[in-house]
Amino acid sequence: MSTEHTTWVEGAQSVTHTGGGDIHVSLGAAAHEHRKPVFRQLPDDQLLWVRRVLVAPVNMGRARTTLKETGTVILDGAPGGGRTAAARVLLREHHRPVGAFRELLPGERDELPLHNPALVDPGDRLLLDLASAEAGLWHDALGGLPALRRTVHDRRAHLVVVMPHGGALDPDLQHYRVEIGPPVSPLEVLRRHLRAHGVPHEQFLRDDVTVDDFLRDRKPMREIADLADRIRRARESAGPGEEFPEWCAAANRARAVRRAKVAQDVAGLPEASQRALMITVSLLHGAHADVVHRATALLLNAVGPSEEGIPLLQRMDLAQRLSEISARCGPDGRVRFTELDYDSAVRAHFWDHMPDLRPHLGTWAARVVESNDPHLVPDVRDGLVARLAGEYLRTGRAEALAGLAERWSTQGAGRARSEAAVQALTCGLADPAHGRHFRERIYQWSAYRQLTAEFHHVLVQVCADVLAPGHPDHALIRLHHLARRELGTVRALEALCDLTAGSRRLRRRLLDRLARGGLPPADVAIFLRVSDPAPLTDCSVTTRALIDEEEVRRSLITCWRAVLTEAVSQPEGRRAAARAEIRRWLHWAAENAGDRGEVLLDVLVESAARCGDDRGSAFAVLYTSARRTECASPGSDAHSARTTDLLLQKIGVAQGLGPAVPSASARGGRS
Template sequence: MTTSYTGDGQVHVRDNSGVIFQMGLMGELPRDVHRLLRTSLDERPSATTLLSDVDRVFVQPRNFDLLLDRLATAGVLLLTGVPGSGRRTTALKLLSKSGDPEHTCWELDTDREHDDEKVSLDVPEDLEGDGLLLDLTSHGLGDCERWLDAVHQARAQLRDRRCTLVVLVTSTFANQPGRWWSTLVKQLHPPTPRAVLAAHLRAIGIAAGDAELDDVLGPVADRGLGTLAHLATLIADEREAQPEAGLRSWAARAHTVLDDRPATLTPWLNEHRDAPARALMLSAAMLEGCSAETVWTASETLLRQVRFTAPQSPVLERRGVSERLGELGFDVERDGAVRLRRDKGFHHRHVRAHFFADHPDLREPLTQWVVQVGQNRALTVADRTVLALRFTEQCLGIGRPELVSEVIGEWLRGSDFPPLAGCAHGMLRSGLLHDRHGAHFRWQIWNWARQPPPDAPSAFLTMLGDVCQDVIAPRYPSQAIVRLHHLARHRRPEVSEHAVTLLRRSVQDRRFLRRLVQRFWDVFEKRVRENDVVLFGRLLTPETFDGGEQPGRLLAERGVRGHLTRSWKVVLEQPRQWWQGGVFAWLHGALDPHRREVVVDILAAACAGDLTLSSQLEQTATHWFDAVTGDDTRDAAHVLDLLRARLDSALGLHFLSAQKGFPS
């Protein structure tokens, strides 16, 4: 994540996938908030950068060679193991081929819009020798059965394309003898925690001996490999904050952060039972790193939200906010930022977790509190973003992702959403990257894109498009297409044009382009709308299918060609004003001799020998030719002659095929 300063007086924090958050004059966000926005290792399973990141910290499981041999022999491997044992990382390494830049691995989409929707493997047609990952660890037993039936049906197809498939399943599901897949199940035997921690520390430039590693491991040795990765990250944070302290001190503080319930937290909470103190401590914990004035504003808002009215003394007799924070264990540092003292024996995340996890009756008031503080324009955008993201973190931690959606929904009903678009983007991004709750946010974005809230501002809808492309598309391209397509239908031109721009940018990836072709056919099979016909003609021009390859090559691919032909047939049956622009664009694309044959063949085949469709298409082509001027006239004549010949042939009018200027 990088930070740049521009002439608008804002600090722009840019993450790895190009998302820009305008953060105001305060500067960079706290480190723990950065991690909520940063691209996770799991977000791009097909990216070369991901595999190189995995290589930096990967330690082979004890039975890695056996797993690799079984995958090579059977082509399909069902991998199981305890959560946190490294199943996903191991699967990526099993599927990758080092030294082969053309080889990629892809995660198959398992989300469905409806529970009763039929499942099938979404295997792109151009896969050849690639690796596929199917993660079923969050699915119920019935769902796993249906997906493995789909795997069974696709095995021959995968074998023909030399594709390997790793399916991640839970141990509960895997322990079923006598099934067709029983012999394909293998248990992961993870590497030792010491070796994993050593690899993560080496990746951040820290070398440690076995004795030091054992000391650092201590309380977390049995908590899973993900915890060890987080421990290394926290150690790196502590090294940055106290570079002279040494590994033992860095690790001690990191263990404090990782501790679920430090022993010193409860006595501290019991010392401060009055409502004003607790409102201030929670506000300080939620806004740690922000200014004292911001913390005080949030605290006063929280007291009003819970309807607490304290006896008021004269203003001049009241204690200052810095003094009150100091009594609670928070210091106001020289830069004005509020920070919990490092000697407290617990971390500010523990304070947040206490109020969200241990006080269920506070969750609704806290949700409305975040709504109100977010709408307070006296706070900087950075302050509001810190609060919004830490609130999101707590909601995900207690299994209440719908509270995040509720906050964004309340902001939409206000009159000042645009300044909050960055906050909402960060909240959705954080939710989408969550292993357990990502599906909720994908569903929520689909629902908002399909049926936008009444009077939802354009800033919100364009932000949804950005989230689709930046976060959903890399891992779930088909779902991103569906959501962007809904946004491209929107009646407001600024929303629809933004979605079209994102789709055009995305189809530079040929696999995304194939999915978009499939999407239009799926839509046309169910219902044909004018805006879909117009979008079809605008997005799927012949030039779109070049992609740096020989022009026309991708159009000639059997699956793509079949979907386009069927789609054009449906399109040409609609009123001419809907599709004339699309036909003009296709005929213009046929001016290139490399595309000419395949473009004309698809259009002619779409008419399927139908006299009415053929006549309308020929008339439209004639109008197009009449409008062509300059150097393209000769090529345009060749296109028109070829189209007439193909249409005549399909109608059985072979004797007319060589005639120029056949009357329309």
């Protein structure tokens, strides 16, 4: 992904993070709470935000026309001109009820090759951001682009590729290349961001010397967006009577490197209590004073002596202690440093220069989030975790952050610590430099590690709510592993079912994965939950239902063979679920499937025919289930009777007891 220069600042609704600072993601209910995930909502929110703040770069119109006419556009241009933002806005403009926005990650585990047609669903909006890709990755991607482009065109999807600036491009792809340049007016870029941040237009439309000086030299779009965000934060923390010039001046001062000043300030505060308060305020910046006071005491208990020997009334009050570290408590009761972005410099100083403090901060943060304080609201808790995670990620300690999230989810971890673990992993997944590491780490946990129930729930929530929106294939594989290994709960299985319910492509891929995996008992149980005949026979999106596809029928036959084998060989308790699903298929074939009903019967009969020595018993199970379905049918008895007769005829043919007739799929010419 292009991370150096973009043209937006993410809002609170986004899970994408493209640089320094904080990320806050409130996902609502706890990992322990039984709830339905919110697939695909976050990327659309993110794309809407990008569209709000984008000032059209040079050649945006040509890129829009190329994408509309061909379904594909390849964006080139110098870094800092807004290529990635333009790519996202172009895809947002093609939002449709069908399909989803996805970012392709060629070369990663679980990502299908670009030439694989299964990568694309009708109506999908695909982003292939290789702006910062190395030459080898770009060369490999070029090999798959022609096939990917053809699939995108055939399925009426849309593809935007961001290519490395100066990279080679094959002659047959030059037609789709558009060179993007920065917007003509950097001032308009700044104002558009300020408007999106809610700054009153009567403020930002006035001339300002600080803004003029900043924009005098051509700046990358990312730096302009960062300035707008600092102005927004300066406005939020401004004193009475301060207006736009003061906000801009404070934002500009915050650009200066504060590390030397912080080092000098820390040297002048030798007491442990002073430094503990300084660290606490930096990690809980904007939290209520009661939270800061309690958290400071917890930090002192974790790493140093307490003040128990000093009488309560002889101790300095919080206001005095805050003044010593250049912080104050505002009228709203919230504590902040008096200088903008001083908190991030304090965090960086203690993290970099007191490495022995790092493990204590993880333990302390877990205790803070578990504090029973009415002012410890979700935003405050998430902010603490995000700032701490930011220091891990800033210094390249992704594995240590992953380990911290796992430790927070040990046996007996409560709701607050589980939510903190979700937030920590969210920050890791959203980080451009370390997202791939966290996707791989979650795979290793899901597939191979023995997990506590608490951490299992954390991973299910992260896969469903964070990973699935932008990378659903990765979420599917990890949820499959979690579902086949879970005991005493079905949360991963339900999340997996919900994920596939919204995508023909994902349902097709899961069926193929189940069929190729040998169908152990856990996978048989999963198949019985995802084999709903309704989406398999649905043709409301396209004229071709899933069950019309030869590959899908082949997967279904393999899976049903395992189900029928289990239905005739396992104890009654294990057989009940299989027979219930058979009856559901037969009922759907009789009442709702139309001309696809006979295809459902063909799949069941072919599956039974492949059961080897158990084929006779499997046929008996099908026939018995049909009779029971007929008796219990709430619809037309005649439809059910005809379905049973047709099933019996097909069973007879499969056993060589009747004249051969072509299958429904063969007669209909479907393949």
